[in-house]
Amino acid sequence: MALIVQKYGGTSVGDIDRITNVANKVAKTRKNGHDVLVVVSAMRGETNRLLTLANEIDARHSPRELDVLLSTGEQVTIALLAMALQKIGCPARSYTGGQVHILTDSAHTKARIVDIDAARVRQDLADGQVVVVAGFQGIDESGNITTLGRGGSDTTAVALAAALNADECQIYTDVDGVYTTDPRVVPEARRLDLLTYEEMLEMASLGAKVLQLRSVEFASKYNVPVRVLSSFEEGDGTLITVEDEEMERPVISGVAFNRDEAKLTILGVPDRPGIAFNILGPIADENIEVDMIIQNVAEDSTTDFTFTVHRNDYEKALDRLQRIAKELGAREVIGDKRIVKVSIIGVGMRSHAGVASAMFKALSDEGINIQMISTSEIKISVVVDEKYLELSVRALHNEFNLA
Numbered sequence: 001m002a003l004i005v006q007k008y009g010g011t012s013v014g015d016i017d018r019i020t021n022v023a024n025k026v027a028k029t030r031k032n033g034h035d036v037l038v039v040v041s042a043m044r045g046e047t048n049r050l051l052t053l054a055n056e057i058d059a060r061h062s063p064r065e066l067d068v069l070l071s072t073g074e075q076v077t078i079a080l081l082a083m084a085l086q087k088i089g090c091p092a093r094s095y096t097g098g099q100v101h102i103l104t105d106s107a108h109t110k111a112r113i114v115d116i117d118a119a120r121v122r123q124d125l126a127d128g129q130v131v132v133v134a135g136f137q138g139i140d141e142s143g144n145i146t147t148l149g150r151g152g153s154d155t156t157a158v159a160l161a162a163a164l165n166a167d168e169c170q171i172y173t174d175v176d177g178v179y180t181t182d183p184r185v186v187p188e189a190r191r192l193d194l195l196t197y198e199e200m201l202e203m204a205s206l207g208a209k210v211l212q213l214r215s216v217e218f219a220s221k222y223n224v225p226v227r228v229l230s231s232f233e234e235g236d237g238t239l240i241t242v243e244d245e246e247m248e249r250p251v252i253s254g255v256a257f258n259r260d261e262a263k264l265t266i267l268g269v270p271d272r273p274g275i276a277f278n279i280l281g282p283i284a285d286e287n288i289e290v291d292m293i294i295q296n297v298a299e300d301s302t303t304d305f306t307f308t309v310h311r312n313d314y315e316k317a318l319d320r321l322q323r324i325a326k327e328l329g330a331r332e333v334i335g336d337k338r339i340v341k342v343s344i345i346g347v348g349m350r351s352h353a354g355v356a357s358a359m360f361k362a363l364s365d366e367g368i369n370i371q372m373i374s375t376s377e378i379k380i381s382v383v384v385d386e387k388y389l390e391l392s393v394r395a396l397h398n399e400f401n402l403a
């Protein structure tokens, strides 16, 4: 007998038929002899609907009240699912995040879980109940309702699985696993059976939107085996777990990409100590997150400095950089919003030479110009013109035999 945490996303609980389908799946897991704790999202579209209502009152609504509002979406689903379970003879009890002591900090709309007191849940499970918990929400020290950021139900599920020392955390969604790349770009993309936490973290941060990034960080920190599966089809999904010695890993596991990128360059800045700080300090002060950074060697006594930001921050960053350029006496500022980042990811890269050159050759064979490169132990990213996104991803998927 195992203890399984199952999480069902908004599409999986999108209407009453689907909630009934979830109840049947949960009941089946229980019939197989397992204890089950279920975490659910709000019904599909509900969180957005609530957000729109708040914005109709005031676009500068209070974050505290927004959390009170948004948390209601999940509260609807837990009650409906518990009823659906009871109807088919499966004892069930639903709880809000606060009721099961999901204690968070007080950062409304993006709170972090700091502690879970799982005693009550354990007791219910021991009594033979299916426990249904509202995802995405918690409570702070003063008893205020908080939410965990969009997609936060994944994190609730993983955190509960960690607190209960569950055997597996199953994330049911509308895709049947994690793919080698987005099948909309490469139809031959393949579902992966196995992925390490590190690889999933890179995939998630690079725009593969299957899991909330924070849930993967949590899973990795507490060693929770996470399985991504479809609510609508049978299958084993993708297991995300710790890398072990025995594991035979391909060199490259996937190709990820991110369209939300923009690039800025400041040309002819004086090359002296403090320059990187003088450029990026004010950018950080504007709350603009910087991703890749490249500084060239100085030829005369000046250098060029390029970095990327989220496309939404481009205008703000450009404006700020122009002022910085004046202050520093730089020659010119240029920028480009039409760029994308494409990355290959794989823990196997650590033990293989020549991966980078194979990547660069595959791109050059397609006539794709690489504008920037960055690497980490298990990832190589390039920035290319957005018009080459699909071509790059396909070429790399092909090069590393991912189909």
Ligand code: ASP
Binding pocket: 009, 010, 041, 042, 047, 048, 073, 135, 136, 149, 150, 151, 152, 153, 154
């Ligand atoms: N309902 C929340 C959202 O739409 C949380 C979640 O679904 O994970 O972001």
Ligand code: MG
Binding pocket: 009, 151, 154, 210, 212
């Ligand atoms: Mg989600």
